[in-house]
Amino acid sequence: MILGDKDIHEYLNGKKLTVDPLSKDTVRENGIDLRVGDEIMRFVYNKDPVDINDKSLLEKVYTKENVEDSFVIFPQERILIKIKEKIKVPNNLVGMCNIRSTFARLGLAIPPTIVDAGYEGNLTIMMIGGNVPVKISKETRFLHLVFSTTVSEVQKPYSGNYNNSSGVTGAKI
Numbered sequence: 001m002i003l004g005d006k007d008i009h010e011y012l013n014g015k016k017l018t019v020d021p022l023s024k025d026t027v028r029e030n031g032i033d034l035r036v037g038d039e040i041m042r043f044v045y046n047k048d049p050v051d052i053n054d055k056s057l058l059e060k061v062y063t064k065e066n067v068e069d070s071f072v073i074f075p076q077e078r079i080l081i082k083i084k085e086k087i088k089v090p091n092n093l094v095g096m097c098n099i100r101s102t103f104a105r106l107g108l109a110i111p112p113t114i115v116d117a118g119y120e121g122n123l124t125i126m127m128i129g130g131n132v133p134v135k136i137s138k139e140t141r142f143l144h145l146v147f148s149t150t151v152s153e154v155q156k157p158y159s160g161n162y163n164n165s166s167g168v169t170g171a172k173i
Contacts, residue, residue, distance in 0.1 A: 001148065001149050002031075002147065002148050003093070003147040003148070003149070004030055005028065005029055008031070008032060009027060011090065012027070016090045017087075017089060017090055017093065017147075018087065018088040019032060019034075019085050020085060020086045021084070021085060023035075025141065026085070028144065030146060031146040032145050032147075033100065033141040033143065033145075034083045034085050034087075034123070034141070034142075034143040034144075034145055035083065035084040035139045035140060035141050035143075036067065036081055036082075036084065036136060036137070036138055036139060036140050036142055037067070037081065037083050037122060037138075037168070038082065039064060039065070039067060039082040039167055039168035040064075040065050040067055040071055040079050040080060040081050040082065041062040041065070041079065041080040041168050041170055042062065042063050042079050043061060043062060043077075044060065044061060044062060044063055046060065046061070052173055058170060058172075058173065061170060061171070062080070064168060069137060069138055070135050070137040070138060071135070072136075073127060073129040073133065073134050073136065074133050075129050075130065075131050075132060076128070076129050076130075077128075077129040078127070078128050079129075080124050080125070080126055080168050080169070080170060081124065081125050081126075081127055081142075081168065082123075082167055082168035082169075083122050083123040083124070083125060083143065085122070086120075086121060086122050087115070087119070087122075087123065087145075089115055089117060089118060089119045089147075090118075091118050091153040091154050091157045092117065092149055092150050092152070092153045092154070093117060093148070093149060093150070094115065094116065094117055094148050094150060095115030095119075095145045095146065096112075096114060096145070097110060097112075097113035097114075097115065097143055097144070098143070098144045098145075098146065099127070099144070100142055100143065100144050106132070106134050107131050107134075108127055108129065108130050108134060109127070109128045109130070110125055110126060110127055110128065110143070111126055113126075115145065116157075116158035117150060117154040117157055118157020118158040118159065118163075119162075119163060120163055120164055121163060121164045121165035121166060122165050122166055123165075124169045125143060127142075
């Protein structure tokens, strides 16, 4: 089942789900809206292949930028965006990320992104540029996170490489 606003408020009030900071407009009809944080990473074009077994090469894939006021995503560019809010997902919920429709109508997209049961931290989301450059301001609501309940609590909550992330995070091997 997908959680409605009443269910989300119950999870938040019971401290089972946390969103920090929680704004008045965070909880929506059937999910929560999350905002652009203060960091992005741009992919660096390199014609040499990246060996995913060599951690030192992964650092050469991105350039990190602080977002003071806004940034521009260029046509067909892929960027990683730090989400402002730190979230903590209980062991019986799974989150599914969608881009808000205003951004989709500008041609922007995100790949399918799941937030696993037990995840805690600041999400990093990949955004894909459309056909025109788009300027996006810091703290703009751009991501809609929909929660679905699992039939029972997961036995092994998420504890992978990206748990407890606090900044924009590139690939980890």
